[in-house]
Amino acid sequence: MNTEDLRIRLAELSPVLSPFFSTEFGDAVIGVGRDSLHETARELREIGFDRLGMVTAVDRDEFFVMVYRLQSRALSAALFVKAKVPRDDPRVDSLFDIWPAADWQEREVFDLLGITFDGHPDLRRIMLPDEFDGHPLRKDYDNPNVIRRPDYI
Amino acid sequence: MALVDKLGAGLAANGGGVILTSVDALADWSRGQSLWAFPMGTACCAMELIAASFNKFDFDRMGTFPRSDPRHTDVIILAGTITEKMKPAVQRLYDQMPDPKWVVAMGNCTVSGGIFYYDTYSVVRGADEFLPVDVYIAGCPPRPESLQDGILQLRALVKAESIAPGKRREGRYAIPGAPEASEPE
């Protein structure tokens, strides 16, 4: 369904969530604070968003933005959930107990961006060796071994 | 003199049925003709390595056969990007191969890091950082014919590096049919 129908449907199914609904680039987004992320996710799961497609994070210098993409076959709808995480305290609740699909995806975000997930059963590095130092996908990651591509286009 | 020519000459000279050769010529010839390969296929080049061994570009007709156990192989074909995490495993597999052994770097990633040379924090830029590579095959990925040509070059190299003491060539070796190697200016 398109975003307008989804907005209406969401207002029916979950009045508490619909104020946080917005549209960006044609996608439906629910923007929440870090503390209400877990309840929001549980509420969305109850409504019928049974698939967690993607868990990722974007480094926006002063803060991180956690981005989750949920999909529902029954409602034929998909939406994003975005939560801001402060840079000096990069912790967020794990959604493993709601969707087990979050398991490896959260480990990847921890490995590459350094965001800790409280409640994750086994949070350790997944892509990089255990003894690797730093989180490469952060914008301030500095490694003298990396050869930067010269700026010819 | 190639063994084949010796064969013809020997047959003609001795009325057929007898070849006179030396042990090292025979050994050099047989070592080169049947190089069993360890397919260290990590990434995309592994697909071309598999394709080279299968129906269309049959590798077995050149005597090169993929063996999964490094202890049975002569040459390790490094096909695909080697990352820092994978490096100890490749080193250990290379060490497990018995001498004499050769290394073929297949694909741009093992030659120099390839497309992953810039901006990456986890790729080993070229297999020759930690292994003594004998043949470099460029391509991303190289065609199966390129890989087979690389093995043929390796075969020439194996035959030139004779097992007879004193016959080892210093400097460049001559590939049959290639123009004479000239000194760089």
Added chain:
Amino acid sequence: MTLEVESRTKLLSEDGREVEQLVVNVGPSHPSTHGVGRVVVTLDGEIVTKAVPMIGYLHRGIEKMAENRTYLQVVPLTDRLDYVGSMYANWAYCRAVERLAGIRVPERAEYLRVIVCELQRIASHMMGMGASGADTGAFTMFMYAFDLRERVIELFESLCGARLTYNYVRPGGVSRDTPDGWTDDVLAFTASMRADLAEMDSLFFGNTIARGRLKGIGVLSAEDAVAWGASGPTARASNVNWDLRKHDPYSVYPRFEFDVIVGDRGDAYDRGRVKLLECYESAKIIEQAIAQMPGGFYKADGLPRLIAPPPGDAYDHIESARGSLGVYLVSDGGQRPYRMKVRSPAFCNLALLPKLALGHTLSDLVVILGSLDPVFGEIDR
């Protein structure tokens, strides 16, 4: 690499003797790991009690590299993600760029994209099924499958010049139009392919030994498939009717008639058989697409030489041979992506391995790993 192992756990067997569990390391270089995956297996005799997959042996930092490349220069990087299916990896990325930049792709380009993607699906399934055959010891199946795959690769070679990493689908369209007579070659291929698929079906999936080795192995329930984010043939074999081409349609897929192949048991046999039957559906789609394909240009009009989308983010996905492959792009208004994230279906499918392998033997673990169809370029990025 440190790993907590329970290798010296003493258990009591049925007759009261103390036994130890054995920890066996499978990979990262192993003939049956389909690339560089490592599984640390704890065995009680032959039975797996714990299987921990360890990945990252091919982590090349593609997402970080994409931050220092222009949008067009990222396309060859996406080739190397899912290297068994470069066409649809390119396509997922290009869809995300087009969504972000608001580029409208002409119809002919959409049809060409569908044709190459479906051909790529056939080639990828051949690799997946063939590797599954090799795992059970049916090496002939691998050879037969690769023969079919070579024919597809020859078609791609005449189209865009490359055998494996095509760089064909570009933002705005495709890189070049088809050569003369290419569509006739494709139709000849799809006509001859069906007989070969039927032969492979009876040779492998009808074989008693293959049935014995694949049936009942690694059963995945429908609830687990949805909860764990599985997609593609892995989920469809477990009776989860979810195919992005039908249930979240994109491009010109709504114009084609095809069925979604769904299995009912969710074991390795169904996962393999779903892949084979999907190839027939792909042939149907290709034939319809060639019949319907209009003339026109293969690239969008007025495409800027350097794409600089407005600030924002976009996600778009396609149905690849492994599942739903998505790309999430964040733009800051410049010529390079601010962040690129690839949602890899094989990554999510592989997370199921510890669950599926429990209680099976070590040789069955190999079969399960093969049936999940991992491609480590995509898993490790």
